[in-house]
Amino acid sequence: MNKYIIKYTLLVTFLTNISLFLNSDDHNEQSFPGLVSSEIFNMGNGMDMHVERRKTCSQGTVAKHFHPAAGTLVFVLDGKSQSKSSGKWKTYENGEYWFEKSDWVHGGESDAPDLDEVCSDILVIRVAESGKDHTVFIN
Numbered sequence: 001m002n003k004y005i006i007k008y009t010l011l012v013t014f015l016t017n018i019s020l021f022l023n024s025d026d027h028n029e030q031s032f033p034g035l036v037s038s039e040i041f042n043m044g045n046g047m048d049m050h051v052e053r054r055k056t057c058s059q060g061t062v063a064k065h066f067h068p069a070a071g072t073l074v075f076v077l078d079g080k081s082q083s084k085s086s087g088k089w090k091t092y093e094n095g096e097y098w099f100e101k102s103d104w105v106h107g108g109e110s111d112a113p114d115l116d117e118v119c120s121d122i123l124v125i126r127v128a129e130s131g132k133d134h135t136v137f138i139n
Helices: 003-020
Strands: 035-044 047-057 072-083 090-093 097-100 119-129
Touching: 090 097
Parallel strands: none
Antiparallel strands: 035 047, 047 119, 072 090, 072 097, 072 119
């Protein structure tokens, strides 16, 4: 079997299995719209993995912010979502994902495409230093 197919299959399996554990409405803070669940996993060496599941409809963009540390992986579990992480707007659908590099300022873009009545169910994975905010909002 092609090694890239194996890697993709493992990634999808990993993300799907994590999402099964994230069905609780019990979370500390709702910093983004549609937060369904949020978990923090201690990775050791002073790093934490933050895993969030969000469900939204008609969400064109979020508040302006950035993520310090190691960046963010966003996986579309169901529906459609969008990102400008590649430099231009792209729509992502079921099973697709994108990466947001560390310290990339995004959100609040006036040129965000209108998603109308489109809904999304996404899994967001961020790695950040333990005890520090994984997201910094900009006024």
